Structures are given as C-alpha cells and as structure tokens.
Amino acid sequence: MSGYMGKILDVDLSRNSYKILDLDMDMAKRFIGGRGLGAYLLWERLPAHADPLDKDAPLMFLLGPISGLLPGGAQLCTFFKSPETGVTLCHSIVGSHFGVELKSAGFDGIIITGKAEKPVYLKIFDHDISFEDASHLWGKSTFNTEKILKKELNNHRVKMLSIGIAGENGVRFAGIQHDYYHSAARGGSGCLMGSKNLKAIVVKGSKGFDVAEPEEFYKVYNKIFEMLKRARTEERRGYYLVRWGSSAGSMWHSDVSELDVKNYREAHWEDIDKISGFEFERKSKVKNRGCYLCPFSCMQLGVIRDGKHAGRTATPDFDSTSTIGAGCLVTDHDGLIYLNSLGDELGIDNISLGNVTSFTMECYERGIITKDDLGGIDLTWGNVEAMEALWNLIVQRKGIGEILSLGVKKAAETFGKGAEHFAMHCKGLEFGAYATQAKHERGLQFAVGDRGGCHHYGLTIKEQNHRVMADSLLVCTWHRHFITPDIYMDALNAATGFNFAHSDWDLLAERFLILARAYNLREGIRPLKDDILPLRVHNDPLTSGPQKGAVYPIEKFKKDRENWYKIRVTNLINRFKN
C-alpha cells in the first residue's frame, strides 16, 4: 500500500463501536480522496432526501493519497450533507496538522455515524480507538477543550478537532476547530458533529508513510519545495502570504471593487486600511504559524496589546475577518481581531456569521426588526460590543438568535418585509465575502457552486478543476498559483503507483464535479431554479469606488450561466465520445 494507508475507520456512535475497513483500491483510483471520494461515499451511504441531521447521516473526515507527504499536503476534508442548506452536499477543508496525524495513525479517513447517548470524544491512538466521556468538556469553548484535553492526555503532540458551544447548540453554521485557529466550518460541519454528541476527536499516530517510487517521488517533492521556497520572496502572492497572511487581500479586493462591504451593498471601502493585514502587522503580529510541511506558514499569529481584551491571541485571515469586518463596517482593529478570535472560540463559521450579522444590521437599519426584537441590542454598523452580544444570542439560540442561527435564508423568510432582497446566499449558504456587482465571474461562481454561495468553487473552468483536484488530493488550494497540475499528477503517480496521464487531471476533476452536481440533483436542486443570485446583485448598483454604478444585470447573469452549462456539458459529451 503506497500513498494511501489502506484503512478507513468506520465509527458508529449509537453503539459505541467501530470497524476498520479496508480501503477499496478500485474506488480509490476512481475517486482519489477528499472531495471526490466524499461525494461518492455520501451518495452511497446516505439515502436520497434524508435529513442532514439524521442520526445515521455520515460525517466524514477524509484524506488523499499525497496528503501528509509533500509541502501543501496538510489538508483534511470534512464531507457531509449540509445542515445549513438542508439539500446540498458540503465539503469543508481544514489545514494544519490533524490530517497528517490521522494518516500517521494509519487511516485514510474516518466515517462517523450514529449519535452518542451522552457527550463523548473519540480517541484514536494508532489503531487503539476508544470512546471517552466528554461531559466535563460539554459547554466549553474550542480553545478550552484543546487545552483541557492536552493536559489530561499529557501530550503536546496530540492533534484534535473540536466543536464549540455553537456546535453543541445546533447553530446551523457551526464549524469544527482544529489547532485553535484552523476551521472546517462552512456548511455546518460543527452542527452535525454536535448533533452526534461528539465533542472532539483526538488523534496521535506513530506510523511512517510509504510511497511507491521513492526516487521519483522525492524528486517531485524537492521540486515543489524549491518552487514554494522561491515563491516566498519572488512571487507576489507568496510574498504577501508570508508577510501579512491572506487578510491583506481585503485591501486589493477593495481596490478592484469586489470586497463585501456593508452586507454586499458596496464593494469598495475607504476605511479598509484601518482593519487590513498591514494594520495587523503594525499592531498585533507576533509570528507566523503554519500548516504541516508548508514553507509559507501564512497563518499570522497576533496578540491584542491593550484595551479590554489585551493578551488575547488571534490568527486572522481574509475569510474569517472579511464578512465580520468590512461586511459589518467594523473600523476598530483590535475589536475585529477579538471578534475573529471569539468566532473561533465559539466554534462557528465566521463567514456565515459575518453575513448573518451584517444582514441583521441592515434589517435593523431598515426597521424590519426593532431593538426590542434584538433583546435591547443597538445593532448599528461597526458596533463591536453589539456584535458580541448578538453572537452570544446566536450561539445560545436565545431570542432572535434562534431564528438567526438557521442562517440568512431562513431568517429572511421569517422576517419577510423584503429582507430576501439582501439575504446574501445561494442555496442557503451565505456568500463567501465577495461583492459581485462589478466582478461578475464571482457571482457566477456563487450561483453554480455545488455547496452553495461558496467562494472556493473557482472562477474559471481551469480554476474549478484545479480546486476540486486540490481538495481531492488534499493539497493547499493557495499553492495553485505556484505549482502546476502536471507536478501534482507526477507526485500522485509516484506516491501511489497509479498510471495517470497528465491529461487525466481534467477527467478526474470533471468526474468529481459532475458527481457533486448529480448528488445535488438527486436531492432536489434544480439548476435554473436554484442556481440563482439574490436580487441585490442585480438591482443595487454600487454607489462608490472605481466601479461606481456597476451591477450584474440579470440577463447577463442568465447568459453567463447558460454559457457555463454549455461548456461543462460540451466537455462532458466530448469525454463520452472519446
């Protein structure tokens, strides 16, 4: 067995039992791992139209053949049917060290079904697996859960995934946290994990990794390492990732008018400098932290140096600070860093949470909801204290938090009074921090993405293929700017002994994408009815910035969408012909 470890851990929490399954290599060759394998397993294991929070709904943590083996291969893919959208499949990727530790314990994935009677955590020390009582951890934040478990196990090398209070209480967009600041959060993985009464998964492995053709593999390895190392200083994206992390991206997204500002009403913000990566470097940055084997180490660890929250550490990146920052017009840097860290601590998807918050702010501004509805919170734009108070309601699911914890789609349906117009989601998943009035390709991406309003689907056909392949091989999608598909295919072949041609990259990618689309079709998603954008994108032109007046007209959107279907279908037909 090379590349893969050859085992999948199949856990049934209802019976407190587990099986160690052999990885079917034919299946592995067809679906590789991560997002590809996940779509297949979800199709097989969950009956059509099942409730995403059904106790037998699987929550999968999947690896790929080259994850843990080369720089960038630190990712872990969580795969499940999304409790937030209720219909679509969902994957959520988390980096750092859990993936490699799981691989080193000898597994290519964990499939969790069932529901534990009382809170448990799963302990995986190589093939020694146990279900441990987690009553003392229930109600604890993700940070405290990590601290307590590390202390209890007296091990500074264990890696864990945990959920916070949001996941325990069933907030639909709750996430799973790993290593304090890394999240697999989109689509509600934490909600599903919480519904299973599973507080955490702790893993520690001691196995080494074999590859099929070591000489060849380490040659490719070295090439990738050298390319990334060079990119640290010589490539624009590499340099800024190392120095400021992705949160600096909010500045250039604002410059080209594609940043979520004020609940996607605007796309350019003159105050962006107050909260962006540059400001973070000046005020808070302490050091870089990185995922396993990555020479970039783009996670920027910082600390709030004074004020109410002095001493609190945080690791802001673009995704986790954009919708809660510019999206809610927060200009207080330390406040934003605090909120960012608080979101991680509560175990919640900061992207969706920011959307929900800015949506609620707009509802409040427009008088759709009142101060009384909000339990006395004066939820004005940029009010950090009010945001924190609202978040507490959301994670506790109290008062208006009960409605908001279901996401903007359901909240807009409940509020009515035209709130749907600016409920920024697609298929129930909130937008991923990009305003689309001026950048139409970003709008199209949100509309056609398989997990909903997801900014990781890819802007072009090529990027979509690259992203789905990266998420299946489980390598970092950021590295797509530096490493070409051919190199990854060489690494895949050398690691596993498969004989894929370079051109199989697109074949595999299309297979995974069509499978995901087929799954959504099976669950009732209809392209023309559901691949749509909220009305704000079509009807609310930008009022400031270089792209003032820009809008994504609905006719153009429909044409773009049709064009996209055509390209995808033509590609598919050509595949069958050949």
Place this chain on the structure above:
Amino acid sequence: MDEGKGYRLSGRNMEEKIIKGFIDVNWKLCTGCRLCEQACSLYHEGKIWPEASRIFILQFDPGPIEIPILCHQCSDHPCIEACPVKPEKAISINKKTGAVVIEQDKCLGIKCGRCAKACHHETAIRFHPETNKAINCDLCDGLPECAWICPSGALSFLPGQTFDGSHYAKRPEKIASDLAYQLFPANKLETDKRRDV
C-alpha cells in the same frame, strides 16, 4: 545510523567537508511546519515518519507556540554517564562530527530509558516507535538536514563550537513560557501563571 540509508533532500553527500558544530534554534521564528521532522526522518528512516524523527515539535499554550526539541550536544553528556551498558556504553561521541550518537544494537531501549531521564533538555532523547530504542540528533553525520530545509530560519547550523550546547537545553515548558512572556507582553493572564514553571 548508516550513511546512505535515507534520502538527503538537500542532495548533499558525505564528500562535503564536515565541520564540527551544532544546530542553533531561534524559537521565535519556528512556525511549527515540521519540515524538519520530515527531512530528519527521510534521512534516518528512508521515509516520511514524523514520529521517528530525531527533532520534534511540541506545542504549548498560550499562543499556541511551537518549540522544536533536539539534542544540543552538551559537553558534560549526562546521557552518556547514565547509560548502563557495559563494557562499552551504547552512547558515544562521534569523533568526526562531535555529535552524541546512540548505537542502536547496544541500546537497551525504552525499558531502560536512563539517558532520556538524565537529559538536561529532558526530552531530547526519545524512543523509536517501532524498535523502542533510544534515538537522538546525530547531526545527520555532520550535514544536518533540518537546518538545511527550515524555511523560516528557526534552525541553522552553527559551525564551530563557540559555547556549550547545554545553554540551549532547558525544559520545553520553560522555553515556551519564556517565549510567551516575550511574544505576548500583554498576556498577563496566562504568562504570569506560567512564569513559575
């Protein structure tokens, strides 16, 4: 460890001139990426095997911060003194590199474990996950791979033996708490508590 068993990602070979020295650790710069573990295990084991690496990263709060741990080649060698193997001890100094090396055939393994307990660092000697024999940093026979691969500059090879490596060799908890004190000056809550460690 036999030369040629593993892969040198650096591509260097033993024809290069070996200079005695040791690996310098700048804890502040460590990102916790563990490329060092991987380069180490590739050289010593011939495959990626983080758990069999001679250098390893521990994670501490607050922060979290990562601390690389490895043998600093102290001159008083408490590990050698502690080794009970007779007549010739299992741990010795390699004349060429100056590194402390453990002969795997002679080592009694984890059941003995006296060298690990004697270590000033308390953690620099660990046990191989498969053979359970003591393993430590042997400077990759003079050309350390971890120092070569470290992209952040946390590890570097310091030629010459200017001072005693034992100055590095503090308990990891102590290193972590000092580092946290330095990095998070406002973090009164956590660091003050930990200063006493």
